[in-house]
Amino acid sequence: MSPDNIFEGANEDEESSSESNPSERKLGYGAAVVETMAQIMREDESVFLAGEDVGAHGGVFGYFRGLQPEFGEDRVVDTPIAEQAIIGLGIGAAVQGLRPVVDLMFMDFICVAMDQIANQAAKLKYMFGGGATLPLTITTAGGAGLSAAAQHSQSLEAMLCHIPGLKVVMPSDAYEVKGLLTSCIREDNPTVFIINKRKLADTCHVPEELFEIPLGEGHVIREGSDVTVVAIGRMVDEAKKAAEKLSGEGIDCELINPRTVQPLDIDLIVESVSKTGHAVIVHEAVRFGGIGAEIASQIQEQAFDYLDAPIGRVAAPFSPIPFSPALEKHYVPDAERIVTSIKNLF
Amino acid sequence: MEITDEILIDLYKRMVRVRLFEEEAGRLAESARLPGFLHLYVGEEAVAAGVCGALESQDQITSTHRGHGHLLAKGGDFNRMMAELMGKATGYCNGKGGSMHICDLDLAMLGANGIVGAGVPISVGAAYANKLTGNGLISVSFFGDGATNIGAFHEAANMAAALSLPMLFVCENNEYAEYSPRHKTMAITDVIERAAAYGFPGAIVDGMDCVAVFEAASLAIEKIRGGEGPMMLECKTYRFYDHVGVKGTASDYRTDEEVEEMRKRDPLVVHETRLIESGIMDADSIQAIKDDIQKEVDISVEFADQSPFPELEDMLVDVYTNGESS
Ligand SMILES: Cc1ncc(C[n+]2csc(CCOP(=O)(O)OP(=O)(O)O)c2C)c(N)n1
Ligand SMILES: [Mg+2]
Numbered sequence: 001m002s003p004d005n006i007f008e009g010a011n012e013d014e015e016s017s018s019e020s021n022p023s024e025r026k027l028g029y030g031a032a033v034v035e036t037m038a039q040i041m042r043e044d045e046s047v048f049l050a051g052e053d054v055g056a057h058g059g060v061f062g063y064f065r066g067l068q069p070e071f072g073e074d075r076v077v078d079t080p081i082a083e084q085a086i087i088g089l090g091i092g093a094a095v096q097g098l099r100p101v102v103d104l105m106f107m108d109f110i111c112v113a114m115d116q117i118a119n120q121a122a123k124l125k126y127m128f129g130g131g132a133t134l135p136l137t138i139t140t141a142g143g144a145g146l147s148a149a150a151q152h153s154q155s156l157e158a159m160l161c162h163i164p165g166l167k168v169v170m171p172s173d174a175y176e177v178k179g180l181l182t183s184c185i186r187e188d189n190p191t192v193f194i195i196n197k198r199k200l201a202d203t204c205h206v207p208e209e210l211f212e213i214p215l216g217e218g219h220v221i222r223e224g225s226d227v228t229v230v231a232i233g234r235m236v237d238e239a240k241k242a243a244e245k246l247s248g249e250g251i252d253c254e255l256i257n258p259r260t261v262q263p264l265d266i267d268l269i270v271e272s273v274s275k276t277g278h279a280v281i282v283h284e285a286v287r288f289g290g291i292g293a294e295i296a297s298q299i300q301e302q303a304f305d306y307l308d309a310p311i312g313r314v315a316a317p318f319s320p321i322p323f324s325p326a327l328e329k330h331y332v333p334d335a336e337r338i339v340t341s342i343k344n345l346f
Numbered sequence: 347m348e349i350t351d352e353i354l355i356d357l358y359k360r361m362v363r364v365r366l367f368e369e370e371a372g373r374l375a376e377s378a379r380l381p382g383f384l385h386l387y388v389g390e391e392a393v394a395a396g397v398c399g400a401l402e403s404q405d406q407i408t409s410t411h412r413g414h415g416h417l418l419a420k421g422g423d424f425n426r427m428m429a430e431l432m433g434k435a436t437g438y439c440n441g442k443g444g445s446m447h448i449c450d451l452d453l454a455m456l457g458a459n460g461i462v463g464a465g466v467p468i469s470v471g472a473a474y475a476n477k478l479t480g481n482g483l484i485s486v487s488f489f490g491d492g493a494t495n496i497g498a499f500h501e502a503a504n505m506a507a508a509l510s511l512p513m514l515f516v517c518e519n520n521e522y523a524e525y526s527p528r529h530k531t532m533a534i535t536d537v538i539e540r541a542a543a544y545g546f547p548g549a550i551v552d553g554m555d556c557v558a559v560f561e562a563a564s565l566a567i568e569k570i571r572g573g574e575g576p577m578m579l580e581c582k583t584y585r586f587y588d589h590v591g592v593k594g595t596a597s598d599y600r601t602d603e604e605v606e607e608m609r610k611r612d613p614l615v616v617h618e619t620r621l622i623e624s625g626i627m628d629a630d631s632i633q634a635i636k637d638d639i640q641k642e643v644d645i646s647v648e649f650a651d652q653s654p655f656p657e658l659e660d661m662l663v664d665v666y667t668n669g670e671s672s
Contacts (some may be wrong), residue, residue: 060524080531081493081523082495147381147444148383317661322656327441
């Protein structure tokens with residue numbers, strides 16, 4: 001399987017996060033990236049895109065295809081392999097008043113650029129006493145499940161969330177890709193926009209025109225009375241399946257998708273747990289020190305009296321991501337594991 | 347130095363081992379029998395064969411995402427390679443690494459790498475260990491033209507020079523980094539200029555000719571072993587297949603004509619012609635070598651097919667040395 005193939009072939013998301021109407025237009029998750037970029041670049045000349053193979057090739061996953069032909073080589077820049085300089089390019093240009101979108105092909109490569117992300121982009125504003133404004137968007141593809149092994153599959157959002165100054169955004173479907181990417185690019189702070197590489201071909205309803213989904217506002221996908229399931233990124237799909245299965249077994253799940261993990265809509269989660277008395281958090285990243293730990297901690301701080309059982313977490317084991325499909329299929333959380341974890345609460 | 351017939355045949359066998367294994371891997375990938383990403387080395391065999399042919403068996407190498415050729419040219423085992431590509435427990439990495447992380451520490455092959463440029467600093471470390479322990483070994487890092495644009499390469503080159511380490515830098519300049527032509531991502535024509543910038547010598551080599559590579563590598567290795575500090579070879583080469591996977595034609599970043607033109611300089615054909623013209627081998631003995639090696643490749647596919655997948659219990663093994671992950 002080559003990265004390019006991932007974009008092809010389609011899977012329809014059961015339900016988009018908007019009120020869905022079957023006659024409305026559907027768009028793929030990857031296609032939503034291109035469409036959003038193109039529309040924003042048309043309306044705002046200060047937006048440009050830079051990264052490895054984002055231009056002539058349209059990105060290794062194809063989600064920047066067509067941008068360079070329309071906007072030219074100066075606004076869709078093919079860079080050398082130089083992750084630190086790619087982020088630096090974005091920071092410097094952002095401070096000068098542009099709105100750069102810089103791409104780090106695979107999320108694992110943020111490690112190569114970590115100084116520019118964590119010590120520079122995240123902190124400049126504060127260190128400068130508020131002087132600098134950084135309307136910078138970093139796009140990157142995270143997530144496992146393609147036998148891409150330990151250096152091309154990671155979910156490192158918790159690392160980023162831990163750094164004051166960054167916003168971390170994890171769209172779970174094409175609708176959110178469009179709304180959240182628009183918000184990221186228009187946002188005056190550095191954001192990391194994490195594209196899930198297994199979602200690229202999945203489609204759902206997406207409005208034609210640009211719209212914003214506010215950063216820091218979660219979304220209740222499904223209301224329920226027995227347990228609050230907080231699912232992040234692609235895990236929303238697995239949690240939906242789990243909720244469906246459990247509804248047949250008399251457990252009514254309320255499913256929450258935080259959409260952004262920094263800032264985190266903890267109020268929405270706490271409110272839900274106060275109603276259900278149970279919580280399970282699901283993410284692809286390793287369990288230890290994952291965002292689930294933070295969410296669980298905040299739930300117990302704010303809703304301790306409402307909890308009828310310990311908070312469950314469904315996440316990856318504490319190992320690098322194994323190459324072999326035989327291991328990887330057990331590594332990445334799925335609906336079955338979510339069902340088991342929820343049942344354990346009762 | 348004098349190149350014996352034996353060496354010429356040895357270089358040929360190393361290249362054929364890589365070529366036939368890679369062609370097989372490509373076929374398996376196309377029929378969806380290999381999981382993950384596959385970066386084939388076909389077209390660049392002369393570089394790995396020429397350099398590894400000039401090394402002592404315990405000289406260390408680090409490699410790239412395009413790493414099968416380096417390990418095979420150093421004597422890697424077909425069975426364990428193929429099993430790893432299929433994600434089997436009998437593979438080089440017990441199925442945990444796959445194509446991009448293939449390694450054989452017994453052969454001093456310190457790993458392919460999924461992170462571009464990341465092997466270069468690791469080679470600096472191996473070279474430092476060689477210097478400190480006085481073991482007489484040298485360390486070699488293979489990396490692409492694109493990798494020389496990343497910070498890790500520059501830090502490593504400077505450090506190797508500053509510490510005068512026994513290290514050979516081997517740039518495999520195939521003119522592309524993924525889909526980006528070299529001239530769009532650097533303003534110099536020859537990567538070798540980067541060695542000079544850090545104060546060590548280097549040479550440009552015809553990377554489609556295993557003998558040219560072998561000669562240059564031998565010369566450099568002798569000096570490096572003699573304590574003259576790091577050196578660099580820039581091997582001008584070409585990959586025949588796509589960056590990932592097999593499709594070699596109808597690309598949006600290079601023309602079919604260009605690929606065809608370079609295929610005329612196929613390193614195997616170049617060397618076969620030499621072997622035949624100089625009377626060292628004839629068409630039959632060349633075919634015999636290929637047949638023998640193809641048999642080994644076929645056996646490796648069978649071996650890999652029949653090998654078990656790793657078990658769930660293996661998941662947390664080897665996260666740490668002498669201790670379990672939880
Ligand atoms: C740090 C990092 N950035 C980007 C990539 C994605 N990537 C994989 S191979 C490659 C091109 C490498 O080009 P080059 O070094 O010339 O090696 P070649 O593929 O031509 O052998 C890129 C950009 C990566 N693996 N690691
Ligand atoms: Mg290259």
